[in-house]
Amino acid sequence: MALQSKFQLNDKLRACAAADKDHIGENTFPPEDRKGVHVGLIHEALNAWVAKQKPPVKPVAGGEVSARAFGGDTARLVKLFKAQKNILNFKGEIDPIVGIKATLIKSAVAVIGAL
Numbered sequence: 001m002a003l004q005s006k007f008q009l010n011d012k013l014r015a016c017a018a019a020d021k022d023h024i025g026e027n028t029f030p031p032e033d034r035k036g037v038h039v040g041l042i043h044e045a046l047n048a049w050v051a052k053q054k055p056p057v058k059p060v061a062g063g064e065v066s067a068r069a070f071g072g073d074t075a076r077l078v079k080l081f082k083a084q085k086n087i088l089n090f091k092g093e094i095d096p097i098v099g100i101k102a103t104l105i106k107s108a109v110a111v112i113g114a115l
Contacts, residue, residue, distance in 0.1 A: 007045075012038035016099050023099030026075045040068040042098055046077045 007013055012033065015022035024033055024042070047059040057080065061073040075096030081087075082094045089095045 010038050023097045025097035026070055034070040035068055039070045
């Protein structure tokens with residue numbers, strides 16, 4: 001299944017793109033939303049984006065990928081992605097959260113499609 005389809009079919013990722021209460025991050029609640037298939041898809045998208053970066057950027061660490069956990073490495077790359085795309089939160093800051101403004105899902109799908 002193409003990554004774009006996986007994103008579109010994942011309920012948690014669709015929810016995080018639609019409602020603030022469903023954002024995903026290292027310290028978001030509920031804690032159980034910081035792990036799972038949806039986080040694995042975030043890793044897949046981030047690592048595909050990383051593969052296109054010049055100079056090279058370190059991908060999400062293997063431990064977070066194998067655990068499908070949103071940890072410090074995932075947060076680092078979300079912030080880097082958002083900084084490059086100038087995606088700011090309501091305070092005008094770059095934060096390590098995947099949500100409505102991040103549009104990580106939509107942007108990642110575009111990145112994957114361009115590979």
